[in-house]
Amino acid sequence: MTPELPAVGRAEALAEIVRRHGTEALYVVAAGYLAGALREVVGERATVLYLPAGAGLAPAVGLGVALAARREVVVINGDAALLASLGTTHTLRDRAPAHFFHYVLDNGGRESAGERPSPRLEGAYSGVTEILAVTRDGAPGRSAPAPSANAAEVRDFLARPLAPGGAATAQARPPLELVVLPPGVSPRRRRG
């Protein structure tokens, strides 16, 4: 039987990812509660591309950016969204450059769609940097910005020269001090 693994708070996990990659990275976040939660965490400190919709497509959008830009691109995805376009993990495996990262926050379902459960993930996938087990923390207090304004902000950010060291990848940085699942171990949620 798979051991029960502890989960961390959603905001804590997001803050740790942002701490790891810094403010020179572009963050791409799936639609839903994750988007608002990330906005609460980063405020104006980091540039985030918020998907207005398109379940499962954040990794593909992020890969498209990463292939055309030198900045780190950090995709933050949900477990249900990962499953919605699971084939994309193979495209990422084959084509993602070293400055592309893909985190999956696994709370076991589509929380923003009424706490509907999703099928349990495998412990690891090609094209996924890490899967982090997180708690279900409810609706965030902020919502994503208007898509057209957000796109303009992202275009400006990507056109800006990189700060010194901005193109360096996070691979040499310390690992997250979070739940990092070993291969073959499925994440479990701590409920209530």
Place this chain on the structure above:
Amino acid sequence: MNGVSDDRGLLARLRAEGYDFFTGVPDRSLARLQRDAADLVDAQHVPATWEAEAVALAAGSALAGARPCVYLPESGVGYALEPLLSLCRPWGVEPLLLVGRAPAAAGTPAGAAGCALLDAVGWSAYRVIGAAA
């Protein structure tokens, strides 16, 4: 929309028009395009697993300054609609769709409806390649 009967020399023409990123899903009527695109560097051509993924890739590349093309079979237009409407349009990016059209005898119900769907939502940035184009 405009169309050509086959894809001979299509990649070179598109590159001459300034398109610099190609992604999509294979289709028999676009075989030459895919073969030619395979010679591009990896960052300029990414075969996708399905049409929505290809459109999402194109949308991201466009935000980063690329001029993307998405090739797909006409039967896959339905899958492409969601990201066209929910990502590309709100973000103000317009990848060019290269829609491969199968001969009528080989067509499917979804294929028959493909370009009509694009017309219905007002997506005009597409070209039909293949039979009866």
